[in-house]
Amino acid sequence: MTIDQINETHPLYANLDEIRNAANRSADLTRQLLAFARQQPIAPKPLDLNDTVEGMLKMLRRIIGEDIDLVWMPGKTLWKVNMDPSQIDQLLANLCVNARDAISGVGKMTIETENVIFDAEYCADHAGFTEGEYIMLTVGDNGCGMDKETQSQIFEPFFTTKEIGKGTGLGLATIYGIIKQNKGFINVYSEPDHGTVFTIYLPRYMDKEDLVSHDIIEEPAIYGHEVILLVEDEPILLNMTTTMLERKGYTVLAASTPEEAISLAETYSEKIQLLITDVVMPEMNGRDLAKKILSINPSLKCLFASGYTADVIAHHGVLNSGVNFIQKPFSVKALANKVRDVLDG
The missing domain is CATH 3.30.565.10 (Histidine kinase-like ATPase, C-terminal domain)
Structure with a gap:
């Protein structure tokens, strides 16, 4: 009200403006604190x-x-x-x-x-x-x-x-x-x-x-028998995803690094049908790893996984649009359905 009554050239105008800004900052801070404390109306x-x-x-x-x-x-x-x-x-x-x-x-x-x-x-x-x-x-x-x-x-x-x-x-x-x-x-x-x-x-x-x-429709559990090469640099996610796939009947070759995955692809005696790989890894990204393993096993199918969305990954140039992709975190059902789609597609 005081600011409205004086001209911008008045010597006190800048001080009054600072007081108003400080009040607004205080109000914002209080609102944020109340929201964090879950007390905000x-x-x-x-x-x-x-x-x-x-x-x-x-x-x-x-x-x-x-x-x-x-x-x-x-x-x-x-x-x-x-x-x-x-x-x-x-x-x-x-x-x-x-x-x-x-x-x-x-x-x-x-x-x-x-x-x-x-x-x-x-x-x-x-x-x-x-x-x-x-x-x-x-x-x-x-x-x-x-x-x-x-x-x-x-x-x-x-x-x-x-x-x-x-x-x-x-x-x-x-x-x-x-x-x-x-x-x-x-x-x-x-x-x-x-x-x-x-x-x-x-x-x-x-x-x-x-x-x-409303009623949640339970979809039938999807099982398989194929061999899957799984590459994930996070040990907890590697173990958990391995368990998910093994419970669905798949044989899983688990690798924590791209180099380990390449070694498994070269030495495993039976045919590997699917590569599931994280997209962003320290040594090598998932796309480059897939190219190397496809040179060893050209009939291999690939599924890329990431905590990023497919759109963000594609924008980085790490993956092309239209590739097989699943976003983390995923449920057992979502993973089983996606793996089956890729293998049968």
């Missing part, structure tokens, strides 16, 4: 995430600037979520600002939505996940990425990799609070110099009609 309502995201695209493109290409990939026939629309705004704005800051110069950002189902078997192998139906919201970028140590701290309040004065360290902590408040979970996948993908899972909202007619 919210007004949830049934939402179509596709409509909500589309309503934000113009603003998000303005936030990230002209040098970054924002690609929107909406899922079809998306289920509804029950959330406060302002919380969706907060999630996307924070994630897009972080992605923008991780990109130096020209880059690419993707936002995707999709329906997903987690069964009991999947949840048993993934701590923090609860069985049920969810809407997946993914924000990916091809920026600088993060190492494992940084990833382990990113949701802690006041942790930040930005310069002093550039961030409060509450952005991701706020996101974590909002997601937990709405009974969802978040997964992050990142590699240094290869970008980052944040994947949020929010519970499906069902109205009375959905509750009456």
Whole structure:
């Protein structure tokens, strides 16, 4: 009110403007702290995430600037979520600002939505996940990425990799609070110099009609007998995926490095029908590994796996579009179906 009553040339105008800015920063900080503590008053309502995201695209493109290409990939026939629309705004704005800051110069950002189902078997192998139906919201970028140590701290309040004065360290902590408040979970996948993908899972909202007619259809378990060469540099994922495939009847040759995989391909006495390989690995990327092994076994079929989305991977030039691809984390059912599709296709 005082600023409105004086001219911009008045000697006190700049001081008053600083007071107003400080008040706005305090209000933002308080809102973030309340969201993190899950005490923020919210007004949830049934939402179509596709409509909500589309309503934000113009603003998000303005936030990230002209040098970054924002690609929107909406899922079809998306289920509804029950959330406060302002919380969706907060999630996307924070994630897009972080992605923008991780990109130096020209880059690419993707936002995707999709329906997903987690069964009991999947949840048993993934701590923090609860069985049920969810809407997946993914924000990916091809920026600088993060190492494992940084990833382990990113949701802690006041942790930040930005310069002093550039961030409060509450952005991701706020996101974590909002997601937990709405009974969802978040997964992050990142590699240094290869970008980052944040994947949020929010519970499906069902109205009375959905509750009456809804029933999860159990698909029959898919089994096989073929030999699979599995390459994964994360020991926990290598062991878990090996177990998943062996339970479905496959013979699995597990390799923790590309060199070990090439050695197995050269020395294994029987025919190997399928190569499943991580895309981003320290020694050699999955595409180059597949080329080497195909020179040994030209009839081999290939399935690429990554925590990044297929779109982000293709943009890096690591994979061509249209290749066989599965995104981590995957359920036993999703892996079994994909392996069968590739082998039979």
